[in-house]
Amino acid sequence: MIEDKKVVLAGGGLVGSLLALLLGKAGYEVDVYEKRPDPLMTAPEKGRSINLALSHRGIRALKAAGVEQEMMNIAIPMKGRYIHHEDGSNSFQPYGDEGQVIYAVSRADLNKTLLNKAREAHNVNLFFNERCVKVNIEEFNIEFENKQDGTIKNKEFSVLFGADGAFSQVRSALLPTSRFNYSQEYLEYGYKELTIPSDSGVHRMEKNALHIWPREKFMLIALPNLDGTFTATLFLPFEGENSFASLKTDSQVEAFFKKYFADAADLIPELNKQFAEHPTSALVTVKCYPWVYENRIALIGDAAHAIVPFYGQGMNAGFEDCRVLYDLITKNGSLKASLQEYQGLRKPAGDAVGQLALQNFIEMRDLVGDKKFLLRKKIEAKIHHKIPGYLPLYSMVTFSDLPYHEALDKGKKQDRLMEEIMKIEDVEALTEKREVWEKIEELVERGLGR
Ligand SMILES: Cc1cc2nc3c(=O)[nH]c(=O)nc-3n(C[C@H](O)[C@H](O)[C@H](O)COP(=O)(O)OP(=O)(O)OC[C@H]3O[C@@H](n4cnc5c(N)ncnc54)[C@H](O)[C@@H]3O)c2cc1C
Structure with missing residues (x-):
């Protein structure tokens, strides 16, 4: 019988490495x-998002693992x-109140930071080039194939x-x-x-911002990197008028960028080369349930709830x-005694954040x-x-810890309230006309049930 404290993790990406810690x-x-x-x-490796936005919920988890300072050094x-x-x-739109920020971090640097910290832990062992090829859910063992020499390892686990x-x-099993x-x-978008x-290591646009070129049906965004570059991401339909399918030649790419993203195009001298060489990737939402099998196998991160990035x-x-699992x-x-509670708390949150992410695409691009x-x-x-x-x-x-599903519900109520507020005559005069603000106050107080 395998020791009860032995846990196996398939995947040492962002979530796997933090979970290990x-x-x-x-x-x-x-x-x-x-x-x-x-x-x-x-x-x-190329082709996956190079940098990401890290915010309060992620930072709180990194703090729990004791890697907040290391993260700040690369953010x-x-x-x-x-x-x-x-x-x-x-124009500039602040994300929140004074001092409230989100952070751009390199996926590779963050993963490396977490793995290095895990290396230091006496009870965490890392194995690379090991691909999970099979999970035997009756016997509670897992098979890994070494990508370098093809050898197969079979591991029993108490929890996987x-x-x-x-x-x-693991989910496939x-x-x-x-x-x-x-x-x-x-999504129909890729x-x-x-x-x-960079300009000799200096950012060529405002460094402390997430740049967006919203064009209704599509958009370009850019996040800063530590070396002075930005990673820009073009989100575009796969098919149709302005789409990846319609941008086949250098001149089509150039004309499209000149028309819609002229200032960005000026900053990318190798636009055609990059456009041709960099992959076009798809965006998927994955939902599944249950996330826990026999209190021995559990899913976490994208394996449990992959969402679109918006x-x-x-x-x-x-x-x-x-x-949440650590708590x-x-x-x-x-x-083992926490796994049912974990999925009970996190499944509604996973569904809600998936929905929020889809909704926010419209806000961002349009x-x-x-x-x-x-x-x-x-x-x-x-x-x-x-x-x-x-x-x-x-x-x-x-910027809060409110469970995503509660935020989604509250957001819907506030949305209805804002629709009412926007119908107030002269609402744009909210700062000049006292009666407009009084009407808003009345609606909000009522909306908040007071
Ligand atoms: C374009 C884009 C932009 C994004 N931007 C943001 C953002 O700004 N902010 C944000 O919070 N999120 C963002 N995300 C989402 C974020 O990338 C994912 O949610 C996050 O990477 C999930 O981490 P994970 O560890 O669960 O999965 P992954 O990061 O996919 O890690 C899984 C790991 O498992 C390994 N693996 C896979 N199969 C096997 C196997 N069979 N055996 C062994 N190992 C295996 C992989 O090599 C990988 O290392 C973005 C995603 C995309 C696509």
């Missing part, structure tokens, strides 16, 4: 099997959205976590089990990453899974450039500052 801290013996080579020995604060309008003008991402092999629900849905080079929350949600272990004194929407945001900000108990949805998701 937290389980190690909780006193478990953790073996992490990762299919990629050791990142200390190799250059980062760039972003204070808000820097909007590049189609007419060439720019599938932290192996959106196309999880659960598919035939009784009443296992599974869905995967692709994405391509492009690098905006709220910048996929990794943050996965990190929060780890933090439960601390409370219950046992991992509404952030819309005057009425901006007025609404301005009114919301004033309500938030003047009336206690009102927090905009973005702040609930990004």
Whole structure:
């Protein structure tokens, strides 16, 4: 019989490496099997998002693992959205209150930081080039194939976590089990990453912001990197008028960028080369349930809930899974005794953040450039500052610990309230006309049930 404290993790990506640290801290013996080579020995792989937005939920989990300072050393604060309008003008929208920021971090650096910290832990063992090929759910053992020499390893486990991402092999093993629900849905949009080079190590646009070029049906965004470059990501439909399918030749790519993203195009001298060489990737939402099998096998992070990237929350949600599980272990004194509670708490959160992410695509690509929407945001900000108990949805998701599903529900109620407020005559005069503000106050107080 295998020792009860022995935990195996399939996948040592962002979530797997953080989970390893937290389980190690909780006193478990953790073996992490990762299919990629050791990142200390190799250059980062191409084709996956190069940098990500890290926010409160993720940071709280990193703090729990004791890696907050290391993370801060590799993070760039972003204070808000820097909007590049189609007419060439720019505007800035802060994300939250003064001092509230999100951070741009390199996926590779963050993963390396977490793995290095895990290396230091006496009870965490890392194995690279080991691909999980099979999980035997009756015998509770797992098979790994070494990518270098083809050898097969068979490991028994007390508990196994599938932290192996959106196309999880561990999840595949659960598919035939009784009443296992599974869905995967692709967006009609894909994405391509492009690098905006630095000017001798200096950022060529505002460094402390997330840049957005909203163009209604598609958009470009860019996040800063520590070396002075930006990683820009083009989100575009696969098919149709302005689509990846319609951008086949250099001149088509150039004309498209000149028309829609002229200032960005000027900053990417090798646009055609990059466009041709960088992959076009798809975006998927994965839902499944249950996440826990016989209290011995559990899914976490993207393996449990892969979402589209438009709220910048996929990794943050996965990190929060780890933090919540760690808190439960601390409370219950046992991992196995915490797994049911873990999935009970995290499944509704995973579904909600998936929905929020899909919703936010419309806000990012279309509404952030819309005057009425901006007025609404301005009114919301004033309500938030003047009336206690009102927090905009973005702040609930990004700067609070409120479970995602509660944020989603509250957000829907606030949305209806804002629709009423926007119907007030002369609402745009909210700062000049006292009666307008009084009407808003009355509606908000009523909406908050007071
Ligand atoms: C374009 C884009 C932008 C994004 N931006 C953000 C953002 O700004 N903020 C944010 O919070 N999230 C963002 N995300 C989401 C984020 O990338 C994911 O939620 C996060 O990477 C999930 O971490 P994970 O460890 O669960 O999965 P992954 O990061 O996919 O890690 C899984 C790991 O398992 C390994 N693995 C896979 N299969 C096997 C196997 N069979 N055996 C062994 N190992 C295996 C993989 O090599 C990998 O290392 C973005 C995603 C995309 C696509």
